[in-house]
Amino acid sequence: MSRAEQKEKTRRAIINAAFQQLSADKSFASLSLREVAREAGIAPTSFYRHFTDMDELGLTLVDEAGLMLRQLMRQARQRIVHNRSVIQTSVETFMEFILEHSNVFRLLLRERSGTSPAFRSAVAREIQHFCAELADYLRKENKSSAEMALIQAEAMVILVFHAGADALDASDEVRQRITVKTIQQLRWLAGGTKPPAG
Amino acid sequence: MSRAEQKEKTRRAIINAAFQQLSADKSFASLSLREVAREAGIAPTSFYRHFTDMDELGLTLVDEAGLMLRQLMRQARQRIVHNRSVIQTSVETFMEFILEHSNVFRLLLRERSGTSPAFRSAVAREIQHFCAELADYLRKENKSSAEMALIQAEAMVILVFHAGADALDASDEVRQRITVKTIQQLRWLAGGTKPPAG
DNA sequence: ACATTGAGCTTACATTTGTAAGCTGAAATT
């Protein structure tokens, strides 16, 4: 194996180790360099050959999470074409997706209102992209102004993300209930149903 | 000073020390018993005379936060009576309130999706109360079903809380923009305006 | 072929952490 290949492999081992340790009970801030290194199978000090900091690793994780968001968006779009309800399909796709990449989404959710300013803005940027894409879709679909579409998209994304966070810890049955609830909330936002009195 | 009085005073010193250390850059999980004790002006081991654990202290903080939520709700209700827009008044009241008690709200927001299950459920309970009260109001106002009102209230609370979190770190000008945006989002949820095409 | 590079290692150290053990002195009880 070439040197570069080997290095890349170890780098991925570190990243994967970090993601693996991010669980329901462990935030990024509570990870220690030594623990991550141990899980990655390297000596603590070897970590520095790849990242100057735990922070730098963290930002890398956020980038990866951004990639997955775009992947999620694409996947949802594909399913939309040949199905009926856009909202229902999207929410269901989202729920499936986060179950497979739960730790990625926990990272985004936590660091969104986390303690590190660098993290917060990195996460904000990724979610912003996500919102912008969604807003673009909404704007075309509804012929609304760009500004309104963005505000609408932001609300939708916040609600879906939070629903996702709740769903991660829930049983299948509860998750189903959360999904239905979220679809309802998005429909109101989308203006499909006039909410309470309707 | 009586013994009980003195003890209570120290207990409050600990609680206040903890709240003070909770800032934009410091989550509860990152507080250390020693730091809190230092700020409270007691020896580290004296902490145990009041709480068995940092966790127990944390749950106490969550309880206090719950009290403030109820206080906020009351304050918003009072203002609503002699004003025009319910939503606008509520959001503005909320924004003022969290600026004065920023660390309390940061605690709730973070621990809502934080790492400790005990915390999560404690926060969930407090927010649940808040939502239930709001839902009750909405139900009467709109003559909607209890179920729908609750789903509606939950969406509103999530959006307002998140807006609050963003507003905490923002300039006055940006905060104003966030407020306007949030009002718009709540209006859609409340069914006041049919969103995009309207 | 020899020299250089650099990923990963071992060892080492100063800090910080939680918490156990046990003392003190003033308030409360008898």
Add this chain to the structure above:
DNA sequence: AATTTCAGCTTACAAATGTAAGCTCAATGT
């Protein structure tokens, strides 16, 4: 007045953490 209680203290220790210094040795470059 004598005794008990207990909030807060000091001292002590084991564990974990970040990271500096410097070695090794295989892949690269010349």
